[in-house]
Amino acid sequence: MNVWRRLSGQRRALALAGAGALVAGGLVTLPVTAAHAATQCDVTWTTNDWQGGFTANVTIRNIGDAVNGWTLGWTFPNSSQRVVQGWSAEISQTGSQVTARNLSYNGSLASGASTSFGFNGSWSGSNPKPTSFTLNGTVCNGGTTPTTPPTTPPTTPPTTPPTTPPTTPPTTPPTTPPVGGPRVDNPYLNARGYVNPEWKAKAESVPGGNRISNTSTAVWIDRIAAIEGTDNSQSNGPMGVRDHLDEALRQGVDYIQFVIYNLPGRDCAALASNGELKADELPKYKAQYIDPIKAIQGDAKYRNLRIINIIEIDSLPNLVTNTSGNPGGTAMCDTVKANGAYVNGVGYALAQLGSIPNVYNYIDAAHHGWIGWDSNFTPTANILRDASRASGASAANVHGFIVNTANYSALKEPYVKITDSVNGQTVRQSKWIDWNQYNDELTFAQAFRNELVRVGFDANIGMLIDTSRNGWGGAARPTGPGPSTSVDAYVNGGRVDRRIHAGNWCNQAGAGLGERPTAAPEPGIDAYVWVKPPGESDGSSREIPNTDGKGFDRMCDPTYTGNARNGNSMSGALGDAPISGAWFPAQFTQLMQNAYPPLS
Structure with a gap:
C-alpha cells in the first residue's frame, strides 16, 4: 500500500x-x-x-x-x-x-x-x-510518507461505491484492480459467443436440435434467485451468474450475454412476464438484484471476457404507449411512470454495471410494431435518454440498443416496402401496417439509431436485432408480392411476417428461427443475436400456479379475441404452453421447421 x-x-x-x-x-x-x-x-x-x-x-x-x-x-x-x-x-x-x-x-x-x-x-x-x-x-503544503506498494494485484473486487452519504470516512480502500481493458467498438466482431449448456441440453432433447444447439444464446436473470442459482455439484442446476461466467472461461469464448430483467412492477402491460418485485421496491432491486450482479461480473477473473448486458426488455417504451390515455393503458404502467421505478431502475443498472470496463450495456428499445409510429418514435427515444442520465448513469454507460427482443417482427420484408402504393393508395393505409412508418426491423433499427443519436446519444452507438424467432420460413412464406386488387390484399399476400397482427407477441403459431447470430451484418447494426433462447415459452396458454411471479395473460391463450393493443384480433398463440421461460418443445420443433434461412 x-x-x-x-x-x-x-x-x-x-x-x-x-x-x-x-x-x-x-x-x-x-x-x-x-x-x-x-x-x-x-x-x-x-x-x-x-x-x-x-x-x-x-x-x-x-x-x-x-x-x-x-x-x-x-x-x-x-x-x-x-x-x-x-x-x-x-x-x-x-x-x-x-x-x-x-x-x-x-x-x-x-x-x-x-x-x-x-x-x-x-x-x-x-x-x-x-x-x-x-x-x-x-x-x-507538507511532506510524504510512502510505503512499499504491493507487487501483485489483490484478489478481492473493489467494494461498491456508496449510494448514500457515509457517516464516517472510509478507512479501507478497494483492493483490486478494475477488470478488463478498453472497450471495443463492436464486442461481437471477430468474437465467439458463449453456449449455454442448459439450453444446449434442452435443444438436443428435441429431434434435430443438435443442428443449432451450439448457437450462442443469452442467459436470462429474471429473478433474484437466478443470480446464485443452485449448487451444481449437489443438484445439477440451475446455474447462477458466476456458474455461467466460469463456464464461459472454460469454453474459451470471447463474449457472454445476460438479460437484466427484474424491474419493480416488471412488464406493466403484460401479465405473463410479471416479476417478483412490487412497483415500490426499487431499493430492493438495487441492493438485492443489481448490486450482487455487479459484484460477480466485476470479479477480476472475468476481466478478459466481454460481458454483454441486455437491459430490462419491454420496460421503458411502456411509459410512452401503455399509460392512461393510450389504448390498453394500465394502472401499473401509470404507477411505475409516476414513481420513477423504470427510469431510475434502468439508470441504476446502467451506472453500476457500466462502471465495469469489460461490460457492454444495450438497452431494450422495443420493435417497429410497437413504436414505429410518429407519436411513439421520438418520445421513446427521449425516455431512453432520460433513463441513461438517471441514478448516476451517463451516455458512457450505454454501448447501444436492441430491438425485437423476444419478439417476432420480420427482419426484412422483401415484397412489401413502406413506400409502395396500390391503385394510388399507400400501403400504410392497410390494416396490417396501419400508418406505421416501418414494416420491418432492419429499416426501423437503422432509423431509430439515427433518432437516438439526434436526441443525444453517441454517434458510434450500435444496434442489435434479436432474430431468434423472426424467420417466418416454411410453406407459408410468400415468394412475391400479393395481388394489386387492394392495399390489404397486396400487403397480406406479400408480407413474410404471418402473424394475425403485429401486436401479437406470445408463442406465435407459424414462427421460425431467423438469421443465425452474425456480427456487423448491416450499417449501424452491431449484430444479429439470439437473446430469446428458441424454445423458451413467452407465457402459459392457461393459468398455471407457480412460485416465480408469472401471471396468466390472455394474449397467450389461443382462444383470445384480442384487445385495443392488437386491434381486437385473435392472439395467434400456440396451445399447451408452459409459463414464461419454461421449456416448450413443441414451439422449438415448429421454429426449426419454419426456419429462414432453412436449417440444413
Missing part, C-alpha cells in the same frame, strides 16, 4: 466566494464561501498499485474555517496516469490535471471534519504520486 500525506499551509484566501463540486477536467479553482475564510487542509492519499493500474482513496481533512463546497485539484506527474472510475465525488481530467468536486451530501466540512472519495486509475511506465494539492484554489 502506498500512503502519502500532504499537510496544509497557513495561507489566507482573501475575497473568495463560492462553492465547488468534484469534477475531473481542467484544474478548476472554486473559492470558499466567506470572504475572509482560511482554507487549510490535510490530504491523505492511499493507493493499491499493480502493473498498469491502481485504486486510490483520498481523504480531505479541513483544519481551517468551515467550508461549504470544496474542489480538490492535483496534477499527475506521469502524463499516462488516468482516472478510470470514481465514487463519492465528481472527478474529471484534462491532460494531467485532475479536479474532484463534492457531491450533494459531502460538500460541507466543518473545521476539523473529514471526507473521502476514491477512484480506479490506469498508468503505463510508472505511477508516481502527485506532489501538490489545492483545496478551493489554495495550495496544501
Whole structure:
C-alpha cells in the first residue's frame, strides 16, 4: 500500500466566494464561501498499485474555517496516469490535471471534519504520486510518507461505491484492480459467443436440435434467485451468474450475454412476464438484484471476457404507449411512470454495471410494431435518454440498443416496402401496417439509431436485432408480392411476417428461427443475436400456479379475441404452453421447421 500525506499551509484566501463540486477536467479553482475564510487542509492519499493500474482513496481533512463546497485539484506527474472510475465525488481530467468536486451530501466540512472519495486509475511506465494539492484554489503544503506498494494485484473486487452519504470516512480502500481493458467498438466482431449448456441440453432433447444447439444464446436473470442459482455439484442446476461466467472461461469464448430483467412492477402491460418485485421496491432491486450482479461480473477473473448486458426488455417504451390515455393503458404502467421505478431502475443498472470496463450495456428499445409510429418514435427515444442520465448513469454507460427482443417482427420484408402504393393508395393505409412508418426491423433499427443519436446519444452507438424467432420460413412464406386488387390484399399476400397482427407477441403459431447470430451484418447494426433462447415459452396458454411471479395473460391463450393493443384480433398463440421461460418443445420443433434461412 502506498500512503502519502500532504499537510496544509497557513495561507489566507482573501475575497473568495463560492462553492465547488468534484469534477475531473481542467484544474478548476472554486473559492470558499466567506470572504475572509482560511482554507487549510490535510490530504491523505492511499493507493493499491499493480502493473498498469491502481485504486486510490483520498481523504480531505479541513483544519481551517468551515467550508461549504470544496474542489480538490492535483496534477499527475506521469502524463499516462488516468482516472478510470470514481465514487463519492465528481472527478474529471484534462491532460494531467485532475479536479474532484463534492457531491450533494459531502460538500460541507466543518473545521476539523473529514471526507473521502476514491477512484480506479490506469498508468503505463510508472505511477508516481502527485506532489501538490489545492483545496478551493489554495495550495496544501507538507511532506510524504510512502510505503512499499504491493507487487501483485489483490484478489478481492473493489467494494461498491456508496449510494448514500457515509457517516464516517472510509478507512479501507478497494483492493483490486478494475477488470478488463478498453472497450471495443463492436464486442461481437471477430468474437465467439458463449453456449449455454442448459439450453444446449434442452435443444438436443428435441429431434434435430443438435443442428443449432451450439448457437450462442443469452442467459436470462429474471429473478433474484437466478443470480446464485443452485449448487451444481449437489443438484445439477440451475446455474447462477458466476456458474455461467466460469463456464464461459472454460469454453474459451470471447463474449457472454445476460438479460437484466427484474424491474419493480416488471412488464406493466403484460401479465405473463410479471416479476417478483412490487412497483415500490426499487431499493430492493438495487441492493438485492443489481448490486450482487455487479459484484460477480466485476470479479477480476472475468476481466478478459466481454460481458454483454441486455437491459430490462419491454420496460421503458411502456411509459410512452401503455399509460392512461393510450389504448390498453394500465394502472401499473401509470404507477411505475409516476414513481420513477423504470427510469431510475434502468439508470441504476446502467451506472453500476457500466462502471465495469469489460461490460457492454444495450438497452431494450422495443420493435417497429410497437413504436414505429410518429407519436411513439421520438418520445421513446427521449425516455431512453432520460433513463441513461438517471441514478448516476451517463451516455458512457450505454454501448447501444436492441430491438425485437423476444419478439417476432420480420427482419426484412422483401415484397412489401413502406413506400409502395396500390391503385394510388399507400400501403400504410392497410390494416396490417396501419400508418406505421416501418414494416420491418432492419429499416426501423437503422432509423431509430439515427433518432437516438439526434436526441443525444453517441454517434458510434450500435444496434442489435434479436432474430431468434423472426424467420417466418416454411410453406407459408410468400415468394412475391400479393395481388394489386387492394392495399390489404397486396400487403397480406406479400408480407413474410404471418402473424394475425403485429401486436401479437406470445408463442406465435407459424414462427421460425431467423438469421443465425452474425456480427456487423448491416450499417449501424452491431449484430444479429439470439437473446430469446428458441424454445423458451413467452407465457402459459392457461393459468398455471407457480412460485416465480408469472401471471396468466390472455394474449397467450389461443382462444383470445384480442384487445385495443392488437386491434381486437385473435392472439395467434400456440396451445399447451408452459409459463414464461419454461421449456416448450413443441414451439422449438415448429421454429426449426419454419426456419429462414432453412436449417440444413
